[in-house]
Amino acid sequence: MTKVAVIGVGYWGPNLVRNLVENPLCSEVVVCDSDTEKLERILRRYPSVRVTPEAAEVFAAPDIDGVMISTPPKTHFDLARMTLERGKHVFVEKPFTLSSRDGQELIDLARARGKVLMVGHTFEYSPPVRKIRQIVKSGELGQIFYLSSTRVNLGLHQKDSSVLWDLAPHDLSMFIYWLDETPTEVMATGKDFVQPGIPDVAFVFMRFGSGAIAHIQVSWLAPSKLRRTTVVGSAKMLVYDDTQNIEQVKIFDKGVSYQDPTTFGEYQLSYRMGDIVSPRLETYEPLQAEVTDFLESIIHGRRPAAAGEHGLRVVRVLEAAERSLSNSGHVEVLEPEPLAV
């Protein structure tokens, strides 16, 4: 049985608290936030939790095994570092850190201390995203040509990070998870319309070593919520629409094949139109699977599925995208990363 603290119960943290409270692997939940009003609200709903406004208390408490950090991104690195230095396991919400240097330091520290370091890539635990990985891996789609994602809606503008760091981590973590490779080139464009200096609309283009390309559109300024990802392969195509309650994933048995010119230089293209299948998906809550993975990793001393390295990969792409965005969409070249994990 594990004792876990949650630091930060603003927008997302309360979901972590709820899942910990209900998880039989967790014997005690400590909640920390400098805003005592937020603590009171948590206490009202979960009278069994311990609360404190001081992170120092969390770090000092000898009985706390792990800490889940759900604070503003700029505080992630310091809080995670302090957690690891105190010999506790740590879970960091996405975006993992604001620089790859910070991310690497956390990974090294966790390795040195033998502690769990996990990143909150909830999508890697979601039934549709896992199903799509399975489909991609099976070869059913053929060679992956391209991925295209749109993740837009009105609000919530962040004060200290662009729409890129807020929304793109979801798509980046999915793309890397599906393709098992990181991009080798990144370009990004966009603009800051509402808050000077903080882009609220961005377009990211990527190339992968396998030949695949990918595009992500993110925006805090959009009339309706869209969460739509297309995966186009040489054999079949797939759409993942996360705003739907049913038929979130659809596989289109559609394709085009190209025969090399045989006579008179005439090429031949043939299109195939087949069935559309929406596979049954499991129905568990991704966040519950994520929290369970953190708890089990602590208990069994094993790596979580979304290990710190997953966070670092995404941060590297975000860094590159941000450099490109502030440099008129200049192509940023990335070292291919080993995906040992």
Place this chain on the structure above:
Amino acid sequence: MTKVAVIGVGYWGPNLVRNLVENPLCSEVVVCDSDTEKLERILRRYPSVRVTPEAAEVFAAPDIDGVMISTPPKTHFDLARMTLERGKHVFVEKPFTLSSRDGQELIDLARARGKVLMVGHTFEYSPPVRKIRQIVKSGELGQIFYLSSTRVNLGLHQKDSSVLWDLAPHDLSMFIYWLDETPTEVMATGKDFVQPGIPDVAFVFMRFGSGAIAHIQVSWLAPSKLRRTTVVGSAKMLVYDDTQNIEQVKIFDKGVSYQDPTTFGEYQLSYRMGDIVSPRLETYEPLQAEVTDFLESIIHGRRPAAAGEHGLRVVRVLEAAERSLSNSGHVEVLEPEPLAV
């Protein structure tokens, strides 16, 4: 009463023939195609038309007032030039020409000869697109922040032009028509998956002098047909979905406002969520309005709404996009064009 010839009755030309045959302003229709099988098919449906496999016959016929050119893009310039040189009015399907030099030459020639030169920007005649221009012009959306378009489906691959020249003209002509300005910077990325050397997926990013930005995604490799354009303004937002039978245009009374920090450097953002309105649209066929505009321009010796200059503007952007696409997405700078017309 006007006599008009259609050159090229492959995929799109028969629609021009149908509209001419039924238009009371047109007294005779001549159809020209080197493929005599296509001529026979036309004759079977419209026994009243005159047919010929020789374009030279069309140019030579003294009674033909105007020519509508619906042939592969690479032939547009020569056919249009010959038409104008023979003193006839000319309509050219989009893309207008394959180079801006050719386009400018046609414009100069038409001006010198005093003939109508029109481009087949059908969207500029469509009820939703006209309604949106009216809404944008009225100021109802506030300052236009950005436009984003997705125009994708499976097929039809062209043999001799990329997806950029095939699909993007629609969005470019709409964007320029709505904003009354041409982009000053263009970047494009994409890839050729099926036919080597002919990109079938492309992403185009643009900046305008007014501060607006725009993005277009086009693809011949997509699981389902999408024709979706978003216009985001400082006051309201709008979605145009051309695949819908009803509610093609929706205006979202949504917005975000930013108050400058007053005390303690704290900013304030407020979001407004209001009604969604789908305005009634007129129901005429855009192509009929387009053909009528060509005929009336001939009869009354006036400029058509989609004059050759409209075609040239779009060609200039396509040229720049193509240069960028083959140069790793390099930023192409464009001279702002006077929109006298």
Place this chain on the structure above:
Amino acid sequence: MTKVAVIGVGYWGPNLVRNLVENPLCSEVVVCDSDTEKLERILRRYPSVRVTPEAAEVFAAPDIDGVMISTPPKTHFDLARMTLERGKHVFVEKPFTLSSRDGQELIDLARARGKVLMVGHTFEYSPPVRKIRQIVKSGELGQIFYLSSTRVNLGLHQKDSSVLWDLAPHDLSMFIYWLDETPTEVMATGKDFVQPGIPDVAFVFMRFGSGAIAHIQVSWLAPSKLRRTTVVGSAKMLVYDDTQNIEQVKIFDKGVSYQDPTTFGEYQLSYRMGDIVSPRLETYEPLQAEVTDFLESIIHGRRPAAAGEHGLRVVRVLEAAERSLSNSGHVEVLEPEPLAV
């Protein structure tokens, strides 16, 4: 090669003319309508057709092999009877006749004269409807429990027949075609809101000998067009949405099974949720298949798929539904009909 006349070119007739003109099995098309303006409009589009305002001329013309009747329903019987009496083959738009007595008389007459008698049940030729029949027949859905159809939109009110006779024939012909049986009980309710005496909203409930039940909702007073049919079987379920451009048919691998109580009187229900499949459908025009069937039936002297008997079956149900509707929804009992054809 067959010569065919179309009588009545109001709303629907021009579609028949178009299909005949383009059908290689048809050598000449004669068009008849008492409204000469309508004839002129037809002539302008199809200059090759012969026109006449006199039906008598059609009947008298020795070279006309068959007649397609697309006039108001109350004239169907007389025109069809006269056609058959003149020894010509006849096609009658739905609703076949306004009484089953009339329908039976036409069938008897056609049989006596050895002529083709066909009814315009276009849906029986449509790819989704044929696909569904195939699925139902295959047993994939298990035992058919119930069918439910909604066919509503704003307009077009008919002057001389209720919404029942206007819209319900589509669903009735589909249901009988899929189930291969006619209902044994019919009840209908509804109301006349706009035109006194002519119901514009109606609900029809039916029972079949097999145990299946069915419901149809039809309305000329509805905010948006709905054409949605559900088929629920003991094993799987199916939705047919005729307003969609894609995925018109979806098969849901969903079901519920009931185990008889074994111990302590406790029953057990288990639900199964599986994939959703949208099968590829053929893409031909149903009307073209229908017209071809009429022409081939004439040429080869065989029965068309939608023979007069199909029309009569639907008329019997409509008669019963109308009696019930004007009798407060009283249950009307129908003789089960032999479905030899």
Place this chain on the structure above:
Amino acid sequence: MTKVAVIGVGYWGPNLVRNLVENPLCSEVVVCDSDTEKLERILRRYPSVRVTPEAAEVFAAPDIDGVMISTPPKTHFDLARMTLERGKHVFVEKPFTLSSRDGQELIDLARARGKVLMVGHTFEYSPPVRKIRQIVKSGELGQIFYLSSTRVNLGLHQKDSSVLWDLAPHDLSMFIYWLDETPTEVMATGKDFVQPGIPDVAFVFMRFGSGAIAHIQVSWLAPSKLRRTTVVGSAKMLVYDDTQNIEQVKIFDKGVSYQDPTTFGEYQLSYRMGDIVSPRLETYEPLQAEVTDFLESIIHGRRPAAAGEHGLRVVRVLEAAERSLSNSGHVEVLEPEPLAV
């Protein structure tokens, strides 16, 4: 501050508990269920609540002010009666009771004891349903012609009550709430496919004194979840789709008008097609408003919006529908009810 007990925490009860726990007007929550496993699950999530497996304890507890009953329908009457007899306020989930006699007895008892008697018609507290009432009352739709509702999905079959008593109360409570009148005639048909004797598909038709008609389709056997209600008026029409996250209510500025024949007996119908408006809706949780109404009614000694009389009206229609259903759809005539409340 009020102390409230919830009896029954099966499928729905936990939602009541959650809302009570979080409601500042409620000082203590007692939870009662004979299934102690369910109590443990509640305790784990809400450690502050008092639990007991004995309803008798709840009735005997002098400090409990009100009781919310969320048990199987057949127990509603006895539990509510006992609650009132012990001098406590009572809230009963829908369906209110299984007979109108029982419902009337509860109303009389509550009146005699001066206690709050409320029914769980949650829809009467929901933003879209309240908005629609406001629109109907404003006269914007003109005279109401008809209402049509579809409420279907796969499962959950009830053991001891038909789909009619399970799903139709939602629509009936909405219809009466919007029209401010109860039906004068009710007919119902349907069938029991899975559990003998318990209809799982039903169709209900109603007439109202105002001339309006209404239809409800309910089913536990349907491939996908539908919650769609149409309100057609003489001036405008409205659609309420409860499965949508946005645009739940749409007002169609569509109508048809009928001019009396003036010359030659020719009638004239004209159709109007205008804008479609989706009004902004408030975003509070209906259940929270409902629970607050119960608590405030107790505190201030006033009638709740969904008073027992609302429950009784719906029960009267359900009784009539059930009689009709087991009598082949026979027309059941109902006394019009005074809607003083």
